Amino acid sequence: xxxxxxxxxxxxxxxxxxxxxxxxxxxxxxxxxxxxxxxxxxxxxxxxxxxxxxxxxxxxxxxxxxxxxxxxxxxxxxxxxxxxxxxxxxxxxxxxxxxxxxxxxxxxxxxx
Amino acid sequence: xxxxxxxxxxxxxxxxxxxxxxxxxxxxxxxxxxxxxxxxxxxxxxxxxxxxxxxxxxxxxxxxxxxxxxxxxxxxxxxxxxxxxxxxxxxxxxxxxxxxxxxxxxxxxxxxxx
Numbered sequence: 326x327x328x329x330x331x332x333x334x335x336x337x338x339x340x341x342x343x344x345x346x347x348x349x350x351x352x353x354x355x356x357x358x359x360x361x362x363x364x365x366x367x368x369x370x371x372x373x374x375x376x377x378x379x380x381x382x383x384x385x386x387x388x389x390x391x392x393x394x395x396x397x398x399x400x401x402x403x404x405x406x407x408x409x410x411x412x413x414x415x416x417x418x419x420x421x422x423x424x425x426x427x428x429x430x431x432x433x434x435x436x437x
Numbered sequence: 438x439x440x441x442x443x444x445x446x447x448x449x450x451x452x453x454x455x456x457x458x459x460x461x462x463x464x465x466x467x468x469x470x471x472x473x474x475x476x477x478x479x480x481x482x483x484x485x486x487x488x489x490x491x492x493x494x495x496x497x498x499x500x501x502x503x504x505x506x507x508x509x510x511x512x513x514x515x516x517x518x519x520x521x522x523x524x525x526x527x528x529x530x531x532x533x534x535x536x537x538x539x540x541x542x543x544x545x546x547x548x549x550x551x
Contacts, residue, residue, distance in 0.1 A: 359539075366525070366544075366545070366547070367544055367545070368441070368527050368528075368529070368542025368543050368544055368545055369480065369527075369540075369542050370542065371539040371540065371541070374539070412479060425482075425540075426482070427479035427480050427481070428479060429479060430479050
């Protein structure tokens with residue numbers, strides 16, 4: 326399984342755009358990139374998933390360059406409620422089972 | 438209904454006790470998972486069930502015994518645990534084991550072993 330590397334923590338002011346980058350140098354051809362958000366004492370919550378180029382949904386965008394060795398989660402205009410840990414996961418989702426490994430995560434602190 | 442429920446929310450047990458954690462989903466998902474999460478650490482996969490059959494056991498000690506009675510229920514039976522087993526135990530489900538489906542997590546059971 327491809328290993329992921331993320332910054333341990335980030336601070337941002339309310340209303341700013343936040344970009345969290347994840348490095349996955351040995352990503353395999355079949356691997357997808359998935360991001361989860363976790364609040365304290367809660368289970369992780371799916372944010373976004375992609376394979377290449379750009380994916381956008383109602384809460385975030387995911388940018389993946391052509392070599393797919395990294396990806397960037399972009400959160401537009403963050404609010405205090407976006408303070409959480411964000412996990413980047415890379416895993417083979419085309420096999421007989423879905424097995425992914427959570428990385429260390431990035432703790433985002435949004436400041437008023 | 439897009440919810441995974443877990444009971445109990447909190448559990449305190451002694452090292453000689455036997456207890457069970459319960460997880461339930463009614464989304465028709467055929468894959469279910471148990472994760473263990475220590476404080477300030479990422480979730481660690483313990484078990485994966487696919488179509489009610491155990492497909493992955495991440496070398497978890499035998500004092501943890503999973504059970505999948507049907508496609509909606511997942512149990513984790515606990516016996517003779519150690520204090521270091523204290524953690525947040527998370528259950529998740531996904532439509533299939535494989536493909537590009539999202540994992541839906543429950544709120545977890547906070548376990549304290551004395």
